[in-house]
Structure formats: structure tokens, C-alpha cells
Amino acid sequence: MSLTNKSLAELSQLFRAGEVSSREITEAFITEIEAKDGDLNAFVTTTFDLAREQADSSDSRRDQGALLSPIDGMPITLKDIVCTTEVRTTASSNILRDFVSPYDATIWTKLKEAGAVLLGKVNTDEFTMGASTETSAFGVTRNPHDTERVAGGSSGGSASSVGANMCAASIGTDTGGSIRQPAHFCGCTGLKVSYGRVSRWGTIPMASSLDTVGPLAKTPEDCAMMLQVLAGHDPKDSTTPEKPVPDYLKTLNDPLKGMKIGVPKEYFIDGLDPEVAAVTNSAKEILRSLGAEVIDVSLPHSKYAVSVYYIVGPSEISANMARFDGLRFGTSEGEKDLQSIYEESREAGLGDEVKRRILIGTYALSAGYYDAYYRKAQKVRTLICDDFTKAFEHVDVLLAPVSPTPAFKVGGHGGDPLKMYLEDILTIPANLAGLPGLAVPMGTSKDGLPIGVQLISPGYTEERLLQVGHQMFNAVR
Amino acid sequence: MLTRDELLHIAKLAKLRIPEEKIDKFASDMNQILDFFKDLQEVDTDNVPETSQVTGLENVARPDVIELSKIEKELVECTPHTVEQNMVKIPKIM
Numbered sequence: 001m002s003l004t005n006k007s008l009a010e011l012s013q014l015f016r017a018g019e020v021s022s023r024e025i026t027e028a029f030i031t032e033i034e035a036k037d038g039d040l041n042a043f044v045t046t047t048f049d050l051a052r053e054q055a056d057s058s059d060s061r062r063d064q065g066a067l068l069s070p071i072d073g074m075p076i077t078l079k080d081i082v083c084t085t086e087v088r089t090t091a092s093s094n095i096l097r098d099f100v101s102p103y104d105a106t107i108w109t110k111l112k113e114a115g116a117v118l119l120g121k122v123n124t125d126e127f128t129m130g131a132s133t134e135t136s137a138f139g140v141t142r143n144p145h146d147t148e149r150v151a152g153g154s155s156g157g158s159a160s161s162v163g164a165n166m167c168a169a170s171i172g173t174d175t176g177g178s179i180r181q182p183a184h185f186c187g188c189t190g191l192k193v194s195y196g197r198v199s200r201w202g203t204i205p206m207a208s209s210l211d212t213v214g215p216l217a218k219t220p221e222d223c224a225m226m227l228q229v230l231a232g233h234d235p236k237d238s239t240t241p242e243k244p245v246p247d248y249l250k251t252l253n254d255p256l257k258g259m260k261i262g263v264p265k266e267y268f269i270d271g272l273d274p275e276v277a278a279v280t281n282s283a284k285e286i287l288r289s290l291g292a293e294v295i296d297v298s299l300p301h302s303k304y305a306v307s308v309y310y311i312v313g314p315s316e317i318s319a320n321m322a323r324f325d326g327l328r329f330g331t332s333e334g335e336k337d338l339q340s341i342y343e344e345s346r347e348a349g350l351g352d353e354v355k356r357r358i359l360i361g362t363y364a365l366s367a368g369y370y371d372a373y374y375r376k377a378q379k380v381r382t383l384i385c386d387d388f389t390k391a392f393e394h395v396d397v398l399l400a401p402v403s404p405t406p407a408f409k410v411g412g413h414g415g416d417p418l419k420m421y422l423e424d425i426l427t428i429p430a431n432l433a434g435l436p437g438l439a440v441p442m443g444t445s446k447d448g449l450p451i452g453v454q455l456i457s458p459g460y461t462e463e464r465l466l467q468v469g470h471q472m473f474n475a476v477r
Numbered sequence: 478m479l480t481r482d483e484l485l486h487i488a489k490l491a492k493l494r495i496p497e498e499k500i501d502k503f504a505s506d507m508n509q510i511l512d513f514f515k516d517l518q519e520v521d522t523d524n525v526p527e528t529s530q531v532t533g534l535e536n537v538a539r540p541d542v543i544e545l546s547k548i549e550k551e552l553v554e555c556t557p558h559t560v561e562q563n564m565v566k567i568p569k570i571m
Binding site: 352 | 479484487488490491492493494495496499503506507509510511513514516517518520522525526527528529530531532533534537539546548551552554555556557558565567568569570
């Protein structure tokens with residue numbers, strides 16, 4: 001029996017039924033990692049000794065009838081910006097190459113308390129700034145479906161580790177599409193949660209008004225199981241409201257009859273790959289056959305989302321990255337005075353994309369340009385939010401492509417930053433408005449590359465997204 | 478149009494040192510990106526309020542009670558510099 005191609009839900013069931021131990025599941029994933037990761041480079045640091053120890057603990061708990069949660073004993077990976085006391089947290093940057101956090105991220109504490117087994121920390125674009133993991137200081141992560149191609153980004157290590165059956169689930173982050181786009185590229189399901197639904201304490205920030213933490217896994221049901229563990233208020237993260245956490249599994253099979261699905265016409269942009277459009281259109285038909293009503297809607301300000309994002313994001317980045325001063329933690333260079341320590345440490349530790357975004361942000365916030373860039377972007381952000389509010393007066397969920405194309409080739413964007421920024425054109429609007437989004441694998445290109453579709457719903461309605469995603473996915477499974 | 482001198486000024490504000498051979502590439506990339514942002518100027522934003530956050534929360538406060546993190550020593554020891562009396566020793570500022 002092959003274990004590694006099974007979903008988290010299936011593995012959990014086999015484990016609870018006593019048909020397989022957590023140690024056996026863990027060893028099966030370790031074997032896959034040892035066989036594949038030389039080619040894929042999804043892992044920055046593996047934690048096999050820890051994994052074996054945690055798996056054995058899960059097995060003892062099962063024997064005593066004291067399992068902690070449905071994901072107890074299940075092997076996962078963490079994007080390497082989630083702080084862990086056990087091993088280094090690098091953000092895939094030279095400036096944190098040897099950094100070991102003195103505390104655990106809240107979500108890592110929650111996962112440990114739920115009995116999860118950690119296989120390793122996985123690759124990302126440096127400080128999550130990119131759409132291909134090509135900006136990682138640890139090299140590019142490759143796509144399990146075609147190693148000439150990228151796994152996407154920034155959560156490329158997460159998506160590659162799930163897509164290549166090297167773990168049962170992974171934790172990623174999504175600031176402008178960094179969970180959904182790599183999930184689409186690697187044929188897995190990726191959930192970007194509502195802003196504030198999952199604590200970010202101990203997760204290294206990029207753009208604080210946009211960052212979210214969420215799961216990638218094989219199926220929407222698996223993402224529901226993970227979200228159940230992750231979601232909720234954290235006193236250490238004041239952006240997490242004290243809203244109740246619903247039972248995300250209970251409503252997965254509620255009928256879709258009467259549900260209204262909106263398809264925003266602005267998301268069918270010039271340059272949208274015809275195969276991506278075809279898979280999105282086939283998802284419309286599947287939803288109709290499941291009893292939902294599919295109607296066209298308009299989100300007229302969508303086309304401005306990339307500009308808004310690449311002003312607001314870098315502005316917040318320029319502030320967040322100021323903490324890397326070569327004094328308190330991380331790489332330090334230069335000796336004679338503070339100015340030289342700042343500049344030389346940042347020169348030695350930070351890559352070009354990180355610097356570019358710090359520069360854009362510093363420029364956009366500087367005297368004389370603040371109104372033209374930052375304030376203007378904040379206003380257009382309001383109009384983008386209003387578009388969604390109006391659309392959700394008529395529909396329950398939006399259906400759209402995730403990204404304009406399937407996975408592109410490593411080096412395919414030729415160092416052109418703007419071309420890379422446009423990768424996020426269909427995922428950014430949900431981040432600007434703080435809405436949840438789900439990428440679900442729904443088809444394959446003629447070249448054998450996975451194609452996903454995206455669902456978006458009003459804030460704090462993840463259960464609705466997962467319900468629609470689960471049933472749509474099961475129709476093509 | 479961002480000039481080479483303006484780029485170097487911005488870099489200085491951001492405590493970045495751009496190597497000589499990369500200055501032109503950074504300037505041209507920045508100009509391409511700033512040019513892209515021009516599309517926002519066509520949007521009418523008169524009387525539109527700004528959105529700086531989307532939580533719907535305001536002034537989140539907690540009881541003013543001191544809690545010890547119990548990792549003061551570990552936090553200070555993250556520094557690559559010398560630690561003396563639980564403080565990080567850095568070069569003279571003045």
C-alpha cells in the first residue's frame with residue numbers, strides 16, 4: 001500500500017483505525033524526500049530525527065486512546081519563515097542563514113499541541129518576496145510535474161513538498177498570492193485565509209496589512225482539517241479578532257443548491273492562457289451540475305490591484321525590513337561605526353529583490369511622493385474593497401482563474417521584475433480586501449501541467465469556500 | 478524619472494549600499510515599475526477614504542498587566558555582537 005499519495009484525511013483515518021502507525025507514515029515520507037528532493041530542492045532544513053520522535057509519541061498516544069486532534073501523527077512541512085526553537089528559521093535569506101528563534105510561532109505551538117509531525121522547513125522566495133522561489137538564497141525549488149519549471153512562489157517549497165508526496169500537508173503564507181499560485185502550479189489545494197483568521201505571531205512578516213498564514217494540502221477537506229487547528233484569536237497578534245471558529249468539516253457536504261457563484265469578467269484578462277480559461281469554464285459547468293447558479297459579475301477596479309499592491313506592499317516592507325540592522329540578530333558585517341554595520345550587513349545579507357522592494361517603499365513614503373503614491377494607492381484600495389462588497393450583495397462565492405498561465409520555466413521571466421509582479425494579477429485583489437481564497441486543482445494542460453481554479457468569498461466565510469471547493473474537487477477527482 | 482543621484486539618496490535613507498555595477502540596473506527597473514504605477518492616476522479618488530487595514534478592529538488593548546517572557550537572555554543572545562550585563566555592545570554612536 002502506498003501511503004504518500006493518500007490525502008491527509010485518508011492517512012488520518014488509516015492511522016486512527018490502527019492500520020498503520022505514524023512512524024510508518026513518517027518513514028514513507030522520509031523515503032520520498034530522500035529520493036526526490038535532490039532534484040526538487042523543496043527543503044531548506046530537514047528534521048527527520050524530530051519527526052521520528054514526534055511520530056513515536058503519536059503512536060503511544062494512539063495506543064493509550066489519547067490522540068490530540070485529527071492531525072495527530074500526520075507529517076507536515078513548514079515554510080521557512082515560521083519560527084521554530086528546534087531548528088533554524090532562515091526566511092531563505094543569507095541574513096538569517098544561521099538564525100535559531102528563541103520562541104515558537106503561535107501556529108507551530110498549536111500544531112505541536114495537535115500532535116503534528118515536522119519533516120522539515122521548506123523553501124520560499126527570500127522573505128517571501130517573489131512568485132517563483134527564484135529569489136531564495138538556497139536556490140530555486142522545482143516543480144514536481146516538470147523539473148524544468150518553477151514550483152511557483154513564494155510558498156514554492158510548500159507546494160512542491162505537497163505536490164511531490166513528500167508530506168501530508170504544509171504551512172505557507174499568502175500576501176499577494178503566495179499560497180494560491182504555487183498550489184495551482186503544483187497541483188495541490190491552497191487556502192489563503194481571511195486577514196486575521198490565523199495568528200501571525202512568530203511568522204516573519206513581509207507586508208503587515210496583507211500577510212496571511214494558511215495550509216496547502218492535497219484536497220480542500222485536508223485544508224479544512226488543518227485550518228481547524230490553525231484558526232482563532234491569539235492575544236499575541238492584535239489583528240486576530242475574537243470571532244468564533246466554525247467546524248470546517250461539518251458543512252463540507254452541505255448541498256450547493258441555490259448557491260450563487262459569480263464569475264468576474266475582469267479576471268479573464270488579455271494573455272490568459274486558453275487552457276487555464278477552459279479549466280475555469282469547466283468548473284462553471286461542474287458547479288451548475290451541482291445545483292449552483294453561475295452568473296457574471298464585474299469587479300471594475302481589478303486592473304489597478306497590481307499597482308496598489310506594489311506600492312502598499314513595498315511601503316510596509318521598507319518598514320518591516322528595517323529590523324535587519326546587523327546588530328540584534330542575523331548576519332553582521334562592518335565594524336567601525338553603525339552606518340557601516342547597517343549598510344554592510346544588509347549588503348551581505350539581502351538579495352536584489354528585497355532591496356528593490358525596500359527602495360520602492362522608501363521612495364513611495366518619502367516627502368513629496370507620499371500623496372502621489374502611497375495615499376493614492378490606499379484610496380484605490382478602498383475602491384477594490386468596495387467592488388467585492390457590491391459583488392457579494394448578489395453572489396455567495398466568486399470563481400476565477402488563479403494565475404494567467406500554468407507553471408513557467410525556471411528563468412522564464414528573465415530577471416524582469418515587472419513581469420514577475422504581474423504573476424499575482426488575479427490573486428492580489430483578495431489580499432487587498434482581506435478576503436479568503438482557495439486554489440483547487442481542477443485540470444491538466446496538454447503538457448501535463450496542473451491547472452487550478454480560484455474561489456473567493458466574503459471575509460470569515462472559509463467554511464463556504466471549503467464546502468464549494470470540496471464538492472467541485474470531488475467531481476473531477 | 479528617477480535619476481541615479483535620487484536612487485543613491487533613497488538607498489542611503491534605507492541604509493542600503495548599492496554596488497556601482499548594479500546602480501544602472503536598479504535605476505532602470507525602478508523607473509519601469511514607477512512608470513507602471515501611473516495607471517492609478519486615471520482613477521477618480523476624490524472623496525474616497527483611505528484603507529490602511531481591513532480587520533474592522535479599532536484600538537485593540539489588553540489589560541495593563543506585566544507578563545514575563547522568560548526568554549530575555551535568549552533574545553539578547555541572538556546578537557552576533559558582544560553581550561555585557563544582558564545588553565548588546567555596539568560601536569560608539571556619538
